Amino acid sequence: MGQTRRPTAVPAGLSAVLALLRDGVPRSRAELVAQTGHARSTIAQRIDLLLESGLLAHRGAATSTGGRPPEIFAFAPTSRIILAADIGAAHLQVAVTDLGGTVLAQRGEIAAIADGPEAILARVSALGFELLEEVGRPRRDLVGVGVGVPGPVEHETGRPRNPPIMPGWDGADIPGVLAESFRTPVLVDNDVNLMAAGEHWSLYPGVDDLVFVKVATGIGAGIITEGRVHRGAQGAAGDLGHIAVPGGEAVTCTCGNTGCLEALASRSAVRAAWLAAGRSNEEAEDVSTLIATGDALALDLSRRAGRDIGSVLAGTVSLLNPSVVVIGGSMAMDNPILLEAISDVILTRSLALATRDLRIVRTGTGAQAAVLGASRMVADHVLSDGAIESLLV
Amino acid sequence: MGQTRRPTAVPAGLSAVLALLRDGVPRSRAELVAQTGHARSTIAQRIDLLLESGLLAHRGAATSTGGRPPEIFAFAPTSRIILAADIGAAHLQVAVTDLGGTVLAQRGEIAAIADGPEAILARVSALGFELLEEVGRPRRDLVGVGVGVPGPVEHETGRPRNPPIMPGWDGADIPGVLAESFRTPVLVDNDVNLMAAGEHWSLYPGVDDLVFVKVATGIGAGIITEGRVHRGAQGAAGDLGHIAVPGGEAVTCTCGNTGCLEALASRSAVRAAWLAAGRSNEEAEDVSTLIATGDALALDLSRRAGRDIGSVLAGTVSLLNPSVVVIGGSMAMDNPILLEAISDVILTRSLALATRDLRIVRTGTGAQAAVLGASRMVADHVLSDGAIESLLV
Numbered sequence: 150m151g152q153t154r155r156p157t158a159v160p161a162g163l164s165a166v167l168a169l170l171r172d173g174v175p176r177s178r179a180e181l182v183a184q185t186g187h188a189r190s191t192i193a194q195r196i197d198l199l200l201e202s203g204l205l206a207h208r209g210a211a212t213s214t215g216g217r218p219p220e221i222f223a224f225a226p227t228s229r230i231i232l233a234a235d236i237g238a239a240h241l242q243v244a245v246t247d248l249g250g251t252v253l254a255q256r257g258e259i260a261a262i263a264d265g266p267e268a269i270l271a272r273v274s275a276l277g278f279e280l281l282e283e284v285g286r287p288r289r290d291l292v293g294v295g296v297g298v299p300g301p302v303e304h305e306t307g308r309p310r311n312p313p314i315m316p317g318w319d320g321a322d323i324p325g326v327l328a329e330s331f332r333t334p335v336l337v338d339n340d341v342n343l344m345a346a347g348e349h350w351s352l353y354p355g356v357d358d359l360v361f362v363k364v365a366t367g368i369g370a371g372i373i374t375e376g377r378v379h380r381g382a383q384g385a386a387g388d389l390g391h392i393a394v395p396g397g398e399a400v401t402c403t404c405g406n407t408g409c410l411e412a413l414a415s416r417s418a419v420r421a422a423w424l425a426a427g428r429s430n431e432e433a434e435d436v437s438t439l440i441a442t443g444d445a446l447a448l449d450l451s452r453r454a455g456r457d458i459g460s461v462l463a464g465t466v467s468l469l470n471p472s473v474v475v476i477g478g479s480m481a482m483d484n485p486i487l488l489e490a491i492s493d494v495i496l497t498r499s500l501a502l503a504t505r506d507l508r509i510v511r512t513g514t515g516a517q518a519a520v521l522g523a524s525r526m527v528a529d530h531v532l533s534d535g536a537i538e539s540l541l542v
Numbered sequence: 543m544g545q546t547r548r549p550t551a552v553p554a555g556l557s558a559v560l561a562l563l564r565d566g567v568p569r570s571r572a573e574l575v576a577q578t579g580h581a582r583s584t585i586a587q588r589i590d591l592l593l594e595s596g597l598l599a600h601r602g603a604a605t606s607t608g609g610r611p612p613e614i615f616a617f618a619p620t621s622r623i624i625l626a627a628d629i630g631a632a633h634l635q636v637a638v639t640d641l642g643g644t645v646l647a648q649r650g651e652i653a654a655i656a657d658g659p660e661a662i663l664a665r666v667s668a669l670g671f672e673l674l675e676e677v678g679r680p681r682r683d684l685v686g687v688g689v690g691v692p693g694p695v696e697h698e699t700g701r702p703r704n705p706p707i708m709p710g711w712d713g714a715d716i717p718g719v720l721a722e723s724f725r726t727p728v729l730v731d732n733d734v735n736l737m738a739a740g741e742h743w744s745l746y747p748g749v750d751d752l753v754f755v756k757v758a759t760g761i762g763a764g765i766i767t768e769g770r771v772h773r774g775a776q777g778a779a780g781d782l783g784h785i786a787v788p789g790g791e792a793v794t795c796t797c798g799n800t801g802c803l804e805a806l807a808s809r810s811a812v813r814a815a816w817l818a819a820g821r822s823n824e825e826a827e828d829v830s831t832l833i834a835t836g837d838a839l840a841l842d843l844s845r846r847a848g849r850d851i852g853s854v855l856a857g858t859v860s861l862l863n864p865s866v867v868v869i870g871g872s873m874a875m876d877n878p879i880l881l882e883a884i885s886d887v888i889l890t891r892s893l894a895l896a897t898r899d900l901r902i903v904r905t906g907t908g909a910q911a912a913v914l915g916a917s918r919m920v921a922d923h924v925l926s927d928g929a930i931e932s933l934l935v
Contacts (some may be wrong), residue, residue, distance in 0.1 A: 165579065187584075188584050301895050311895060375767075375772075381751055381864065382751050382864060382899065387863075388863075391860060391893060392861070395788045463785070464786070468782065469765075469774055470777070470779040470780075471774065472775040500694070500778055501704065506776065507775075
């Protein structure tokens with residue numbers, strides 16, 4: 150058996166060097182030695198490998214108080230590209246980004262997830278190929294595909310598991326189908342996890358603990374702890390939608406339980422209340438205008454939804470003590486009343502210590518949150534130990 | 543300025559070597575090189591430093607298929623000792639452990655936390671000195687003191703912050719007072735965080751996501767994510783006690799809000815209901831016997847408390863998707879009905895995916911959970927980068 154060990158295993162320390170440099174700050178060899186704890190010879194060799202692969206670039210020389218200034222090196226995020234797809238209940242958004250989350254091209258379209266995996270994934274592939282063509286990069290630059298879907302995903306397999314609003318998708322082999330098209334690793338996650346990752350990466354990179362809440366057809370949360378997405382044991386963490394709202398017991402949810410947040414405050418629930426009050430479907434489409442004009446029912450329904458969401462989020466804040474709560478999703482985008490009502494309840498109900506420095510804000514990445522997060526998921530994966538060898542030339 | 547850099551900074555990699563070996567598995571130099579990613583020369587030097595300090599020990603030689611068998615090295619948890627104290631609302635427990643969490647000596651006594659920091663910390667010191675005497679180890683072997691208290695603690699300073707059931711302790715300088723006695727670093731945390739850490743370390747070391755719930759005078763949770771205590775932005779995470787229970791709106795809590803879990807299901811709340819039903823204080827002290835004999839009121843109150851706790855924990859499980867929920871604290875120790883009711887509600891209310899492989903169990907470390915966790919907190923600290931230099935000889 151002594152003959153079969155791999156002749157050249159991936160050198161340890163490659164991902165450590167990249168993990169440091171991904172913050173965008175160029176560093177000298179000496180700085181990388183000090184900050185990774187690896188030996189000088191190890192670092193020198195790793196830098197050479199990364200330069201050769203294009204993942205690092207020379208950035209001239211550092212200033213020096215004497216002697217020959219040391220060379221400095223920087224991460225080269227533009228050296229590779231990622232395909233990121235956000236499959237929503239009623240829309241599809243596909244983007245090509247670089248390794249640093251800069252969107253190089255993107256395309257969105259209306260698409261009903263209920264059309265099933267075959268039809269939808271065919272559209273993802275078609276849009277993906279169009280975008281790759283558009284950015285004009287060689288196919289070998291594509292290092293991976295990241296996909297978000299609006300339901301629970303088994304983390305190890307990338308397959309949806311009993312997703313309530315994705316008929317026909319239970320167990321669908323999204324990674325297999327897209328790997329067939331693009332011949333690269335395909336990673337899949339719940340869209341809310343990706344929104345949290347995207348918002349965090351883009352706007353709150355220094356924050357350890359953040360909760361991103363999506364308020365749309367469904368309601369869910371993506372949780373960042375210690376700077377990373379918390380997925381939980383089965384990848385099901387963040388399921389806010391079926392937490393019981395105090396006082397909501399009279400309402401029965403599609404899941405069979407009573408008082409679920411989704412049954413009270415999701416877009417569907419608010420729309421049902423709207424129609425029950427004798428108002429039209431057309432008006433419901435443009436609640437933001439009605440709120441701006443002071444429509445009493447629009448204000449009232451927004452406040453009630455905000456209070457119910459705030460009531461569940463107060464528990465989330467007490468439990469996790471995050472620094473930032475981000476409210477996103479289609480219902481939150483243009484509804485200041487909703488955000489206000491959510492904030493009021495959180496600040497009233499949570500422990501004072503937990504809300505002392507808490508920021509409750511609207512999403513800043515908006516409709517791009519999920520594709521940015523999908524891109525991040527792929528970048529994290531391909532630049533980590535065990536995967537990075539595939540990027541070496 | 544070139545002359546002022548530290549001549550011998552702490553060598554990087556020391557904590558990496560220890561972090562591996564703390565699992566108890568002895569390793570050869572080659573294995574440590576492969577698993578830390580550090581160079582062979584670096585590892586050799588780190589091993590020498592750690593052997594010299596007593597933190598590592600030779601463990602003979604590995605078996606080999608030929609040639610001279612490589613030396614192997616193991617972590618030596620008995621080389622240093624830790625003082626761990628659990629300050630409860632009505633009790634005090636102090637223990638001396640080694641770096642691996644083995645309790646070498648311990649002592650407990652009744653003590654009312656309302657006596658204030660001066661009196662209580664004097665008792666901690668007195669018991670601590672007695673125990674150090676008892677174990678007969680030189681004072682230089684003591685590397686730190688860990689303390690748990692039943693209230694929120696500001697993580698950076700180790701001072702309680704507005705602790706509701708610790709009158710006189712707001713801002714108390716616990717680290718300063720005890721460092722005066724023991725001349726070592728003193729770390730303080732909320733007791734429930736420490737219970738979670740202690741239970742996890744002792745019984746579930748391989749589990750990433752665990753929630754430990756203390757049901758006693760107060761109700762709180764310690765959250766383990768990715769194997770570590772999740773403290774949150776202000777160290778206030780895990781505050782289950784003031785989350786609103788659906789259906790509990792009629793009850794006003796001491797905090798001013800309505801329907802808080804603590805106002806419905808804590809030991810004090812259950813005792814109040816017991817007395818209100820015309821039963822005696824003496825009987826309330828021994829609910830476990832009454833449950834065993836089938837006393838209807840004891841069963842009913844336990845079931846109701848369990849349902850309320852389960853109702854809040856169902857939200858916790860939906861949010862965090864842990865692998866294990868541990869129920870501890872004095873009320874849970876000997877009350878099978880409580881655990882049963884908690885489980886029933888969690889399994890009914892949480893997402894099926896999140897409960898598929900969920901274990902809901904009673905604490906296995908019992909009254910020792912907090913001192914074990916306090917010991918772990920200190921061991922983690924003193925064996926980490928930046929602190930470990932103080933252990934080198």
